[in-house]
Amino acid sequence: MSEAIEINNVNKVYSNGFVALKEINLKIHSGEIFALLGPNGAGKSTLINIICGLTKKNTGDVSIFDFDNEKSYKQARSLIGLVPQEIATDSFEKVINTIRFTRGLFNKPNSDKYIESILKKLSLWEKKDQQIRTLSGGMKRRLMIAKALSHEPKILFLDEPTAGVDVDLRKSMWEQIIKLKQLGVTIVLTTHYIEEAEKIADRIGIIDKGKIILVEDKRDILKKLGNRKIIFSLANEINELPKSLKHFDISVDKNKLIYFIDKANEEKELPKLIKDFAHNSIEVSNIEIKENTLEDIFIELVKK
Amino acid sequence: MINFRGLMSIYKFEMSRTFRTITQSIASPVISTMLYFIVFGTAIGSRIEAIDGLDYGSFIVPGLIMLTILGQSVSNASFGIYFPKFTGTIYEVLSAPISPLEITCGYVAAAASKSIMVGTIILITSSFFIELKILHPFYMLLFLIIISVTFSLLGFIIGIWADGFEKLQLIPLLIITPLTFLGGSFYSIKMLPPFWQEISMFNPIVYLVSAFRWSFYENSDVSILSCVLAITSFLLVCVVVVILIFRYGYKIKN
Ligand SMILES: Nc1ncnc2c1ncn2[C@@H]1O[C@H](COP(=O)(O)OP(=O)(O)OP(=O)(O)O)[C@@H](O)[C@H]1O
Ligand SMILES: [Mg+2]
Numbered sequence: 001m002s003e004a005i006e007i008n009n010v011n012k013v014y015s016n017g018f019v020a021l022k023e024i025n026l027k028i029h030s031g032e033i034f035a036l037l038g039p040n041g042a043g044k045s046t047l048i049n050i051i052c053g054l055t056k057k058n059t060g061d062v063s064i065f066d067f068d069n070e071k072s073y074k075q076a077r078s079l080i081g082l083v084p085q086e087i088a089t090d091s092f093e094k095v096i097n098t099i100r101f102t103r104g105l106f107n108k109p110n111s112d113k114y115i116e117s118i119l120k121k122l123s124l125w126e127k128k129d130q131q132i133r134t135l136s137g138g139m140k141r142r143l144m145i146a147k148a149l150s151h152e153p154k155i156l157f158l159d160e161p162t163a164g165v166d167v168d169l170r171k172s173m174w175e176q177i178i179k180l181k182q183l184g185v186t187i188v189l190t191t192h193y194i195e196e197a198e199k200i201a202d203r204i205g206i207i208d209k210g211k212i213i214l215v216e217d218k219r220d221i222l223k224k225l226g227n228r229k230i231i232f233s234l235a236n237e238i239n240e241l242p243k244s245l246k247h248f249d250i251s252v253d254k255n256k257l258i259y260f261i262d263k264a265n266e267e268k269e270l271p272k273l274i275k276d277f278a279h280n281s282i283e284v285s286n287i288e289i290k291e292n293t294l295e296d297i298f299i300e301l302v303k304k
Numbered sequence: 305m306i307n308f309r310g311l312m313s314i315y316k317f318e319m320s321r322t323f324r325t326i327t328q329s330i331a332s333p334v335i336s337t338m339l340y341f342i343v344f345g346t347a348i349g350s351r352i353e354a355i356d357g358l359d360y361g362s363f364i365v366p367g368l369i370m371l372t373i374l375g376q377s378v379s380n381a382s383f384g385i386y387f388p389k390f391t392g393t394i395y396e397v398l399s400a401p402i403s404p405l406e407i408t409c410g411y412v413a414a415a416a417s418k419s420i421m422v423g424t425i426i427l428i429t430s431s432f433f434i435e436l437k438i439l440h441p442f443y444m445l446l447f448l449i450i451i452s453v454t455f456s457l458l459g460f461i462i463g464i465w466a467d468g469f470e471k472l473q474l475i476p477l478l479i480i481t482p483l484t485f486l487g488g489s490f491y492s493i494k495m496l497p498p499f500w501q502e503i504s505m506f507n508p509i510v511y512l513v514s515a516f517r518w519s520f521y522e523n524s525d526v527s528i529l530s531c532v533l534a535i536t537s538f539l540l541v542c543v544v545v546v547i548l549i550f551r552y553g554y555k556i557k558n
Pocket of ligand 2: 044045046085
């Protein structure tokens, strides 16, 4: 089966000379949820905008299910729904009309039934005859999603879909996204919430300063992320780890014991470890927990 | 494959914007034309002698309609494309499977339709003030349509080029309004001293007004052939500029 998106050697230099993307190569598989992570200004939106035809690339090719996004832009674009990062709506237009408008732009005949089903899914059906300016910020964002889905795309781009959305709603949006995936829609999203990527993505790509620095299965990347460590400061220095503690993932640094948590067995191991400390008369004066955040991974990867 | 539904979506969207703001988009040009008509046609006109055998009120009707549709076409079309750029909603059109040509047709057809509507309303209104006589209704309609389309194209170009509201107003204010006023809407070019008559020949709007007035009364400041030539070449220039703009993605895409 062909890839949903294939990006080869894409470079982007903005007109002011800023190099936004460097030699991007990336494949997005059909039917997966791909999360694109990276610090502010990394180039996430630039990449999405290039794929969707909003921004021109300088070199390279992008194909959407084997349709080149410039040479066969009509076929390519008709497969894509885009929710851009910034909310942009026609304030005075009615909710339902704006959805019909988008569907028409994508050359699809009007379908009241389908539009109704989308509006209901995104809890906007009661608002269908209201002007867009009367919606709340979160509703407007959902409306943008409804518009992107209005023409039944096979690939959905969500550029920070949950920015400014409350916790409950964010969770319901994840559910919606997962449902879409079950319908066979390929989803590419960007986010700054690692929890979000953790919950819903199949694969994660990290981009920094215009370069893709990592593309991995979520499970693999989470192992790295899961590297939480507990630092026990000891009352007395020890030179060597007592034998009974050797099976733990612990390293000794003078008066400090650094324990790397095995996320899977955390609940069993931790009480045992503390008991063993008592057995070996190790006196702990302070405990510090360090979480490996996405930030740490960035820093680690960017340093390389 | 032509994305006809996309084109119609843009057209309908723009037309619904027109009807939503009906006072601003239809009533205001009609009112301002009626004021012109009352002041120049009825009040002052009664003291002006006939031009080419026409009383002054009848003489200015075609010019007034031109004045309005030129202004309306440019402002409708430029606003129509500038506004989505300004609010950011343009992303939708740019990411849709719709060609630049189809986009242009949608916006330009809507702007031109509105102009033609306004022009027709003014024509009907004026018939309450004067006895209307249209010798060549077919050509009248044809000129009305072509000129509306041409200036809507011009407006579209301005709307794409503009990156602020001032620029949107700049060309209409500095070029189109003066040229229209000096283009023989309110007087015959023949009434000018010879030097200014010659200068006027470089004003493209003279030809439009002349042609349009010809379709009403068969009298014209310049030959009808040169008018048709001028109108056609103006249309072609606008079409070529639009094509070039899209080829080089000027100012719409980063
Ligand atoms: N039109 C433009 N002209 C010049 N530089 C630009 C333009 N648009 C974006 N940039 C620059 O390109 C870089 C990448 O921007 P981009 O919007 O892709 O970042 P991002 O990864 O989406 O960031 P964020 O998480 O903040 O949304 C930034 O440094 C930005 O300043
Ligand atoms: Mg962004």
